[in-house]
Amino acid sequence: MSGNQKRRLLFTDIDGTLVAHDTYDPGPSAGAVARLQLAEIPVVLCSAKTRAEQEALRARLKLDDPYVVENGAGVVFPVGFPGGRAGEGEQELVTFGLSYREVREGLEQAARETGVTVKGFGGLSVEEVSDLTGLSLTSAAKARTREFTETFVIEDPTSESEARLAAHLEPLGIGLLRGARYWMALGKHDKAQAVRYVISRYEEFGPVKSYGVGDSAGDLGMLEAVDIPMLVQRSDGSWADLELPGLMRLQGIGPEGWPQAADAALAP
Ligand SMILES: [Mg+2]
Structure with a gap:
């Protein structure tokens, strides 16, 4: 240089x-x-x-x-x-951002309050993450090792259930991102x-x-x-x-x- x-x-x-x-x-x-x-x-x-x-x-x-x-x-x-x-x-x-635990607890709370059923990677086995994502078992294990954000699927998603979930996450300082196959809950960063x-x-x-x-x-x-x-x-x-x-x-x-x-x- x-x-x-x-x-x-x-x-x-x-x-x-x-x-x-x-x-x-x-x-x-x-x-x-x-x-x-x-x-x-x-x-x-x-x-x-x-x-x-x-x-x-x-x-x-x-x-x-x-x-x-x-x-x-x-x-x-x-x-x-x-x-x-x-x-x-x-x-x-x-x-x-928030820690993984804070995001995961917030997501669980919002799911309870709204009656929307969510499945987060943190609550799934490596095999289930692999089935859901098409990743190999090794890659699924790495995708499951989260430090800050939670990736999840909504059972029977509708735009209404997604909006309800988002509305309950907002006051907890947690945002939602929608990917091709799953959602991500994350702090405001x-x-x-x-x-x-x-x-x-x-x-x-x-x-x-x-x-x-x-x-x-x-x-x-x-x-x-x-x-x-x-x-x-x-x-x-x-x-x-x-x-x-x-x-x-x-x-x-x-x-x-x-x-x-x-x-x-x-x-x-
Ligand atoms: Mg890209």
Whole structure:
């Protein structure tokens, strides 16, 4: 890094962005991650996935940069991160939301009050999570290891039962996100706050230029918080319907388009 050049950081969503949706395979993005590592540009994972889920991917890609877990509920700084607040040989975990126990208890309370039957991952066996999600048993175990947020299904969901549940969670400081197959109950935190925090930690050492790449509306907070927002194409070839100043729409579905995000961060 030359004297007056800004330090660059690349934030990335995982599912459908860095790795393919169905296969979870990084494909061409693995080589692009390696190029960024050679250039000492941190690749900061930022997704709804748990720490255990992200650690598996980090090991596979040999990543040793901070990462944002469970939709911005926490940021993990690796052992030895410069300026780290953790003890010797320890990871540093910074949290922004409620604890898993608070979210789970709130969800149970709201379910009781509304008579809506919910099944949270925390109350399911690994086999049941695997059946529900289509994940392998190993992956289901990692998805079930939650620290901040609860993923759940509603039995016989209707828009009415969902709204009732949301109304009872709101005063407890718990929000609801709807995914493709399940819901997530979470404290009032978002990816934008966590991304800004990571940027601020790097800014302790000098000016930063931040890049971010995602594939869906769920990545909006991350993309709003960075200098250069980018989208890869979704599996149908379209881009998520987001409008942001300077948004770059990359050619290529998920990890096929991801190397262009690396190129942008590597450009002179
Ligand atoms: Mg995604």
